[in-house]
Amino acid sequence: MVDKxxxxxxxxxxxxxxxxxxxxxxxxxxxxxxxxxxxxxxxGTVRKxxxxxxxxxxxxxxxxxxxxVSRVDFDNSLFxxxxxGTASGxxxxxxxxxxxxxxxxxxxDICRHLKTSIGTPLIYIERVGYDDHEQPVLVxxxxxxxxxxxxxxxxxxxxxxxxxxxxEEKFGVHVVRAEETLTxxxxxxxxxxxxxxxxxxxxxxxxxxxxxxxxxIIEYRVTRxxxxxxxxxTEIR
Amino acid sequence: MVDKxxxxxxxxxxxxxxxxxxxxxxxxxxxxxxxxxxxxxxxGTVRKxxxxxxxxxxxxxxxxxxxxVSRVDFDNSLFxxxxxGTASGxxxxxxxxxxxxxxxxxxxDICRHLKTSIGTPLIYIERVGYDDHEQPVLVxxxxxxxxxxxxxxxxxxxxxxxxxxxxEEKFGVHVVRAEETLTxxxxxxxxxxxxxxxxxxxxxxxxxxxxxxxxxIIEYRVTRxxxxxxxxxTEIR
DNA sequence: CCTGTCAACTCCTATATATGAGTTGATATG
DNA sequence: CATATCAACTCATATATAGGAGTTGACAGG
Numbered sequence: 361m362v363d364k365x366x367x368x369x370x371x372x373x374x375x376x377x378x379x380x381x382x383x384x385x386x387x388x389x390x391x392x393x394x395x396x397x398x399x400x401x402x403x404g405t406v407r408k409x410x411x412x413x414x415x416x417x418x419x420x421x422x423x424x425x426x427x428x429v430s431r432v433d434f435d436n437s438l439f440x441x442x443x444x445g446t447a448s449g450x451x452x453x454x455x456x457x458x459x460x461x462x463x464x465x466x467x468x469d470i471c472r473h474l475k476t477s478i479g480t481p482l483i484y485i486e487r488v489g490y491d492d493h494e495q496p497v498l499v500x501x502x503x504x505x506x507x508x509x510x511x512x513x514x515x516x517x518x519x520x521x522x523x524x525x526x527x528e529e530k531f532g533v534h535v536v537r538a539e540e541t542l543t544x545x546x547x548x549x550x551x552x553x554x555x556x557x558x559x560x561x562x563x564x565x566x567x568x569x570x571x572x573x574x575x576x577i578i579e580y581r582v583t584r585x586x587x588x589x590x591x592x593x594t595e596i597r
Numbered sequence: 598m599v600d601k602x603x604x605x606x607x608x609x610x611x612x613x614x615x616x617x618x619x620x621x622x623x624x625x626x627x628x629x630x631x632x633x634x635x636x637x638x639x640x641g642t643v644r645k646x647x648x649x650x651x652x653x654x655x656x657x658x659x660x661x662x663x664x665x666v667s668r669v670d671f672d673n674s675l676f677x678x679x680x681x682g683t684a685s686g687x688x689x690x691x692x693x694x695x696x697x698x699x700x701x702x703x704x705x706d707i708c709r710h711l712k713t714s715i716g717t718p719l720i721y722i723e724r725v726g727y728d729d730h731e732q733p734v735l736v737x738x739x740x741x742x743x744x745x746x747x748x749x750x751x752x753x754x755x756x757x758x759x760x761x762x763x764x765e766e767k768f769g770v771h772v773v774r775a776e777e778t779l780t781x782x783x784x785x786x787x788x789x790x791x792x793x794x795x796x797x798x799x800x801x802x803x804x805x806x807x808x809x810x811x812x813x814i815i816e817y818r819v820t821r822x823x824x825x826x827x828x829x830x831t832e833i834r
Numbered sequence: 835c836c837t838g839t840c841a842a843c844t845c846c847t848a849t850a851t852a853t854g855a856g857t858t859g860a861t862a863t864g
Numbered sequence: 865c866a867t868a869t870c871a872a873c874t875c876a877t878a879t880a881t882a883g884g885a886g887t888t889g890a891c892a893g894g
Contacts, residue, residue: 367878391845404880408877417834421846422844425844425888433834434833436831436834537833539830541828542829543827543828590780592675594776596777597655602846638848641850658875660855660875664875
């Protein structure tokens with residue numbers, strides 16, 4: 361092992377404690393002076409380590425209160441760039457229905473994304489999102505690992521618009537991060553029907569893998585949406 | 598004016614010198630100890646200011662050499678996510694031809710993006726990008742302010758694949774940053790013809806405004822490309 | 835009971851200092 | 865001439881210290 365700077369060692373130490381679930385999203389981490397003393401490094405070094413973790417958005421600081429482990433912020437999802445708003449630009453809320461939820465065994469493709477062996481028991485959930493005018497705007501297919509969220513397929517269980525709320529509450533599973541990939545694709549027949557569009561119409565497609573503590577993958581999700589007012593903005597330097 | 602932290606004052610000071618063109622991309626800025634002395638602040642404060650500017654990607658440091666003003670890195674363009682590669686995944690180079698270049702007067706729409714008054718003299722350039730197999734994959738429309746790049750429309754002037762290289766060299770205009778917006782759209786007839794696709798086929802569209810020193814807008818550009826293998830990836834925390 | 839004060843804790847700003855590591859060019863030495 | 869060394873400069877790491885600003889909860893005084 362090469363000689364790492366001290367602040368990186370501290371950074372890793374904290375990072376690991378979060379990954380391992382010793383610190384979960386929302387938690388207050390030990391104060392800078394406490395860390396400084398317990399780890400036997402100067403307070404400046406601790407601050408530098410936390411600076412980096414803050415840049416990674418793994419932590420956030422609050423002057424006077426302390427430093428907290430970030431909660432996953434799905435407002436940063438690429439999905440927010442589908443602006444299914446009113447013509448006047450207001451962001452419209454999308455409400456979702458859940459026509460399908462069932463236990464299945466994972467296909468090769470799905471299990472590859474979940475990094476489990478083929479045939480793993482899964483819970484499949486399909487949801488359709490509607491805008492204010494009850495027009496369908498997106499179709500969401502989610503595959504959850506049945507061993508982690510057993511009972512999610514229960515018909516009596518009400519599923520809120522933000523699925524992750526229930527996962528946290530009912531199953532005590534902490535969503536730590538997610539990876540998203542955005543693509544453009546063409547509607548196939550079933551998707552076209554769901555969205556009241558034509559086969560062959562363009563779609564914006566979002567793939568997501570959701571990770572919990574210990575970097576366990578708990579969900580693979582594919583969302584297909586109408587590209588009507590999709591935009592994404594950045595700055596280049 | 599509220600009392601700003603010292604390091605923010607230093608940060609602003611350097612930022613302004615770059616904006617004003619006193620420091621241009623590629624330049625070496627004064628060393629930390631020089632800045633510390635000339636501005637009469639501690640070296641730690643200078644470092645913190647530069648830290649922030651480095652995060653903004655406005656500067657980059659090189660241990661032992663110094664700190665430089667960043668060059669615009671179009672590899673970060675959203676455009677790089679159109680991977681017009683070979684099937685094996687190699688990123689294929691796209692070469693461009695320039696079928697149209699002419700002086701025009703700006704329409705309302707274009708001038709709005711360039712933030713000039715309507716009817717401003719512009720140079721319009723249209724380019725088509727081809728992959729290895731000479732298949733057209735994208736169409737690029739650029740509007741440049743004629744007062745800044747006078748002579749760009751000259752037929753004798755060879756335009757390289759990276760248009761900005763010539764702007765820097767011939768006209769001494771430094772590209773400082775660019776804003777990009779990505780959308781999905783439907784091909785109209787002329788675009789479909791250019792790209793050998795059908796009218797109504799999906800397109801990925803990239804709008805770009807390019808800024809030079811003093812935040813002058815020098816170019817507005819619209820690129821339409823085939824969405825074949827477009828993907829964009831992020832991580833959410 | 836309410837309210838104001840204040841101590842004790844958080845992170846934030848700013849300075850000073852010492853040492854290390856990477857780069858460059860001048861200079862001495864074969 | 866070639867090359868090895870080394871001084872002088874860059875930024876990077878690490879420590880110590882002091883005072884300021886935001887937050888909280890305990891506690892005294894009405």
